[in-house]
Amino acid sequence: MRGDVSTPVSDHELAARLRIGDLAAQAVLLRQYGARLFGFIRWRLEDAVRGGAEADAKELLNDTFYDVITKIDLFDPARGTLKAWLFTIAKNKIIDHLRKKARKSEPPIANGVELSALKDPGTDPNRAEEAESASRSERIRAVREAMVQLSEKDRVILELGYFVQAADADVARRIGVQPQSIPMLRKRARERLKKRLVARPEFREWM
Amino acid sequence: MMTNWREELARMEREGAKEGEERAAASAKEQAFDERLEALLAAAGQEAVLSDATADALEELCGEVEVPGDLREQLRATMARAQMEREARKIAVPADWNLGRYLRTKREALGIAAAVLAGRLGLHAKVLEGLEAGKTRPDQVGVHPLLGLAEALGAPLLEFVEVVRRTAMGAIATAASAEVSGLPRAEKRMRTRDRWDLVGAASGPLAQARREQMRKFLEALETEARQRVQRQR
DSSP, X not given: OTTOOSSOOOHHHHHHHHHTTOHHHXXXXXXXXXXXXXXXXXXXXXXXXXXXXXXXXXHHHHHHHHHHHHTGGGOOGGGOOHHHHHXXXXXHHHHHHHHHHHHHSSOOOOSSSOGGGGSOGGGOHHHHHHHHOTTHHHHHHHHHHHHHXXXXXXXXXXXXIIISOOOHHHHHHHHTSOGGGHHHHXXXXXXXXXXXXXXXXXXXXXX | OHHHHHHHHHHHHHHHHHHHHHHHHHHHHHHHHHHHHHHXXXXXXXXXXXXXXXXXXXXXXXXXXXOOHHHHHHHHHHHHHHHHHHHHTTOOSOTTOOHHHHHHHHHHHHTOOHHHHHHHHTOOHHHHHHHHHTOSOHHHHOHHHHHHHHHHTTOXXXXXXXXXXXXXXXXXXXXHHHHHTTOOOOHHHHXXXXXXXXXXXXXXXXXXXXXXXXXXXXXXXXHHHHHHHHHHO
C-alpha cells in the first residue's frame, strides 16, 4: 500500500493499516470514503436545515475523519463492517450538530422524526425521568440487541427512520414501496421489535 | 324470579364495565409502551452502530459528492493531527516534563556528556545545553539535527515530537495567560531573548510571526518523524 493510493484496498486491510498508523492508509481512507461520507453528511444536513449547510458539512466531515483516526482502536469488525462504522460516526456527528442547532433556534422539522426527539434528556422534562433511571442504558442495549435479530428490511426501516431520520420518500425509494406505506411498515417493524423486548427483564416495569 | 333477572342484568353490566375498563387500561399501557419505545429508539440512535444493510442503503441514497481540494488538504492535516494525539495518549512521559528535562534524562540515562553527544552529532555543545536548559528553541536547531538527536538518544520519534509539541503548547498557553493577567511581555524582550516562554506571547506582529513559524516547524518535524518511522517499519 505504501506510496500507492490508487489501488482499491479491502476494508479489513484498511482498518488494520489505520490501526498501526500507516499514513498511506489515511490517504486511501480519504479516497475510498471521503466522497461517500461527504455525500451522506450533505444530504442529511440539506434535508434538515435547508440551505447554508455547505460549511457545516465540511466541518462535520472533518470531525468525522478526526474521530475515525483517534477511535480506530475501538472499531470491532465483529460488530459490523468498517463502512457501517464510518457511517455511524458521521451519523453521530450529524445528530450532535442538529441537536445543537435545535437548542439554538426553533427546532426544524426533520424527516421522519421531529428533532425534538433528539433533545438531550437533561433538557427535556419528559425524558429527564428516563435519564435518571439506572436501567435506561440497559434498555438501549436491549433495543440494540433485539434489532440485530430483526429481518434486514425491518432493521433498515427502523434505523433509517429513527437513527438517521431519513425522509419516508427516501426509505420508500430504497426498499421499493410507496412512501405512504412507510409509516405502516415502520409500525409493523416496531411491533416485531416490541415482541422481542417485552420478554426481556429490562422492560418488565413498562408492562 | 324477576329480582334474579334484574340482579343478573346488573351483574352483567358491572362485568361489562369492568372488562371495558381493563381493556382501556391495557390499551393505555400498550400506547404508553409504544410511546416510550419510540422515545428510546430516538435516543438509541446516538449510541447505535448502523447495520451494514443501512450503510449500503445510505450509500445508495446519498451518492457521492466530490471533496473539494482545499477540504481534502484540511482532512489530511486533521488525520495527521488525530494520529499524533492518538499516539500521544500511549506515551509514557510524565505530563509535566518539558523538552529540556526529557533530553537531559535520556542523555544521563545513557551516561553521555552533553559535549560528547553534541560532537557525535556535529552540533555545537552550547546548542544541546541550550535545548536542555530551555534557552534554545528547537526550531532554531532544525528538523534533521533534532531528529538525529532523538535517534542518538534512542527516543521513540513520535514520542519525541509529542514532547516538543507539548512544550511549545505549554509555552504558548503560559505566555497567553501572562498577557491576559496584565503581566509585562514587551516585544523588545522578544527581540533580545530567544527563550521558549516568549514563543507564545499573545499579541504583536513578531509574536504572531513566531507562533506561525513554530506551527510550521512542528508540522515539518512531525512529517519527517512519521516518514522515518514508516521507513523503519
